[in-house]
Amino acid sequence: MRIILLAALCFILQQATSARNVNNENHPDSVYVFTYTSGSPTDGIKMAYSIDCRTWIPLGPNHSFVKSDFGSWGSNKRMFTPSVLYDNGKWYAVWNVNDEVYQFATTESNNFWVWKPQDYPYLNNNENFLRPCLSKQADKFLVRYQTKSGNNYEICSNDFHQWSSPQQISSEEYNHSNKRKDVTVSGNKLSGEIHRVPYPLVEELVYKVNDASLRNTLYNESCSEDAARFRGVKSLKARLSLTGESKPISTDLIGIFFEDINYSADGGLYAELIQNRDFEYNNLDRGEWNPKSFWELKGEGASWEISTDTPIHANNSHYAVLKSKKGASLTNNGFDGIVVKQGDTYDLSLFAKSMNGKKQMITVMLKDGDKTLASTTIKVSSVSWKQYKSILTPTADAEKASLTIALKGEGDIGLDFISLFPQKTFKNRHNGLRADLAQTLADIKPRFVRFPGGCVSHGNGLENMYRWIETIGPLWERKSQSNIWGYHQSKGLGFYEYFQFCEDIGAEPLPVLPAGVCCQNSSRGGHGQQGGLPMNEMDDYAQELMNLIDWANGDPKTSHYAKLRAEAGHPLPFNLKYIGVGNEDLISDVFVERFNYLNKKIKAKYPNIQVVGTVGPFFEGSDYEYGWSLARKENIDIVDEHYYVNPGWYIHSQNYYDVYDRKGTKVYLGEWASRGNRLENALAEALHITNLERNGDVVVMSSYAPLLAKHGHTQWNPDLIYFNNTDVFPTVNYYVQQLCGNNIGSRYVYGDIAVKATVEGRNGNMTEVNNESASLRVRSSVVIDEESNDMIIKLVNITPFDTPIELQLDIQSYQPKATVNVLSGKPSDSDIKPAISSLMLKSGTVYTAPAYSFSVIRLKRI
DSSP: OOOGGGHHHHHHHHHHHHHHHHOGGGSOSEEEEEEEOOSOTTSOBEEEEESSSSSOEESSSSOOSBOOOOSSSGGGOOOEEEEEEEETTEEEEEEEOOSSSSBOEEEEESSSSSBOOOBOOBOTTSOOOEEEEEEEETTEEEEEEEOTTSOEEEEEESSSSSOOOOEEEOHHHHHHHOOOEEEEETTEEEEEEEEEEEHHHHHHHHHHHHHHHHHHHHHTOOGGGHHHHTTTEEEEEEEEEEEEEEEEOOSOOOEEEOOSOTTOTBTTTBOOOOTTTTSOOOTTTOTTOOTTTTEEEESTTOEEEEEOSSOSBTTBOOEEEEEESSOOEEEEOTTTSEEEOTTOOEEEEEEEEESSSOOEEEEEEEEETTEEEEEEEEEEOOSSOEEEEEEEOOSSOEEEEEEEEEEOSSEEEEEEEEEEEESOBGGGOTTOBBHHHHHHHHTTOOSEEEESOSHHHHOSSGGGOOOGGGGSSSGGGSOOEEOTTSSEEOOSSOHHHHHHHHHHHTOEEEEEEOOSBOOTTOSSSSTTOOOBOOGGGHHHHHHHHHHHHHHHHSOTTTOHHHHHHHHTTOOSOOOOOEEEEOSSOOOOHHHHHHHHHHHHHHHHHOTTSEEEEEOOSSSSSHHHHHHHHHHHHHTOSEEEEEEEOOHHHHHTOTTTTTTSOTTSOEEEEEEEEOSOOSHHHHHHHHHHHHHHHHTTTTEEEEEESOOEEETTBOSSSOOSEEEOSSOEEEOHHHHHHHHHHTSOOSEEEEEEEEEEEEEEOTTSOEEEEOOHHHHHHEEEEEEEETTTTEEEEEEEEOSSSOEEEEEEOOOTTBOSEEEEEEEESOTTOOSOOOEEEEEEOOTTOEEEEOSSEEEEEEEOBO
């Protein structure tokens, strides 16, 4: 796909290439190519070419054509001594990923530009894989390699996918296969391999590398360059005119994506006030955490221990045993302190049992320092677990309160699942959500909610995959687990609570479950490899996904899982329409086999359920290309695209979706943002939404990501909404999402906005001219909300000029007084909100869009 500003350049380059090809004497038939790595194992494969094997011209020279995807994020993704083969117009590559695992990496490409998502075959001789040499002999691929122990082996394959068992060979045989040469490129002595290839192949790569370099320059443009960009421009003006034609578009374009990152759930949206309430924290969450974390023992002669004997449930296997001669207590400060308000009511619950058969009295207190805000006394007499409940009503406000459980007399007592929950939750739901955070989300008016992730869904290794069935039922029976972002998931916010929240705000639920593979960035269970469930387990796993559909939509009278939903308090179905399978996965053979299996199973039993697939984490590249190829081949309903890019990308990629097939797989833009929380970022996002609306017949949903972040506990920036224990801080990006979510249309009205710039000529006269930079940055979208029959005009102005826009609209059937919401300021502003006003409109009215602004004008039907 070509971006707008590159169209002319692409044409020129293509014409130049054609002109060169007319006379073949201008270039050789073939050249030498040198494939190498630059020394850093994270850099990947680079290329240089030469006519004579003496002078080498690097391509890039900083361009990496393929990097290793084996390993957890960042520096763990390493490539060592790659060996490359060019055979019958196709490229193949193998390399060792580290000197520990009994695996190696493979990939292939038709053009050296887009490479197949990598596979990591296992070696069954329990030796590692070093310094490979790839060749082809008698129609078989042959890889010879060395090991850390000094042995030499070879493996072969007919198809470059299935590999034979290693066979030991001699050092002489290995050395005979070694193609590595030392070559000097730009003054650096490098080790790699030399290949003879057709010259047009290199010529195309030169074009692509230069094209990528120019695109990166455009994508990194910013408003800080506007003084130079608009030098000589005195003013701008524009005219918006409509053709009268329109088309239906999705009404679900604006939604939200919730992932338990940045303490979004526990300590955030989930209203529980006690941290580590079940004593299940462990070092898989964080290395320093354990079941005692966030609890403090007090009392002379007191002690406590963690026990696993006869727990309240197998999924909640740890509990505390408090021992004391007199006056022992345990204190919990919650998540950076417990916030309580005077007169509000809080549900206290805990499980307790006498460890020695004696009756015990415990006092539970809400305290602010030495001041007791509320207390209750509980008599524990049973040697079996029993749940005790009470209501605490604080006598004063506090932002840093704590909960203390004190043992009055001597003895040993078991304690578990100690919970303090505000009764004032969103919609007053039991086990509900923090009211102010949930309301901030509801105010977007999202049409859907995607949950529970993100990378949380497919997890940090196969054992960490998110299993929905473990998130429903009584809280103490849910299975908590570590989080790929490095903290604990209590699962108190589980699938029942997610679905209930969707219903409460009028949004469609979009659950995302693993495609039978874990995250390819896992740090556990495979050194970061994308592991897959054994295929003999996939039938049970497919049933697990279909059980979710049954749980959400089934009849409690005939369905076991629907009965569980009814018993939880929701006898009516949730009317689930979508299910996501996978999250920005590596589109490897492992993934494809499992995704296809699940997709076919689901569609066979539930043909009306829309399956949402994935095309990786980027707007281009191998996962994107192969993911879309899979979508077209399997006729997947919807695919989930992700990209986090700079504002310049949105400005120069406005026709990105214009060329998508209108009759095929639809698009859900599930994770996107512009890498910043300034007005400049928000305006770029507003600009993109106008393009999504224009393409709302193929792009059916979108959601900014990540959604929430708690101050002091942030793993990812930027985010849409920040918060602490007492306050919520929506970003300027949030207000763009809110303005668009509150002004959704169902029909897109075709039109055009023409921009003219006034410049001063050499003779001092003012002249109106076209200005491409301004035309890219003053954009519009007009939609009709058929439910209300309102017309909604969105205007984006990412220039330093207040820009008069003549509105050539047929608005005779609309009330003349329109509502206007404007978000404007300096590009660097981060703490601004929309201003609302009114505007009297008639056809030809000139509306002045402030410099650096997003305006939403809503006209009501008469």
